[in-house]
Amino acid sequence: MRIVKFAEDLKEFLRSRGVRPSYVRLKVLQYLLTEKTHPTAEEIYRALVSEIPTLSRASVYNALAVLSEAGVVQALTIERHEGRYDAKVGEHGHFQCEVCGRVYDFSVDFGSLRHEALEGFLVKRRDLYFRGICPECQKGGESHGKSG
Ligand SMILES: [Zn+2]
Numbered sequence: 001m002r003i004v005k006f007a008e009d010l011k012e013f014l015r016s017r018g019v020r021p022s023y024v025r026l027k028v029l030q031y032l033l034t035e036k037t038h039p040t041a042e043e044i045y046r047a048l049v050s051e052i053p054t055l056s057r058a059s060v061y062n063a064l065a066v067l068s069e070a071g072v073v074q075a076l077t078i079e080r081h082e083g084r085y086d087a088k089v090g091e092h093g094h095f096q097c098e099v100c101g102r103v104y105d106f107s108v109d110f111g112s113l114r115h116e117a118l119e120g121f122l123v124k125r126r127d128l129y130f131r132g133i134c135p136e137c138q139k140g141g142e143s144h145g146k147s148g
Pocket residue numbers: 097098099100101102133134135136137
């Protein structure tokens with residue numbers, strides 16, 4: 001495996017985005033790049049604290065704030081009560097399953113969206129959230145994911 005190289009690349013990447021590559025920031029970014037489940041801050045904390053016993057929730061929240069601010073990760077507001085995070089920052093849509101709570105990526109041609117009423121507005125961000133039931137859950141099979 002190229003773990004070390006990967007970590008070095010991430011450091012360089014963060015520096016290039018003007019972010020000091022602290023240990024926690026690297027770990028959080030690494031987690032988001034490998035687990036593409038759009039985890040919440042709490043899920044990230046729980047996943048990392050076993051590896052980093054001194055980790056605090058605040059440091060995870062701070063790291064996410066810094067990474068979001070730098071555009072390295074994006075915060076999703078697909079759920080009202082809890083933010084989810086995504087290391088895939090290009091424009092894409094998100095579908096959340098109401099049964100298993102999973103969040104799926106899908107590609108969208110944002111350029112084809114019509115929004116003439118926004119002529120003269122400066123659009124800084126476009127989010128597209130769909131909700132429904134994923135194919136797995138439609139099958140009515142056993143639970144395969146975590147519940148919300
Ligand atoms: Zn589902």
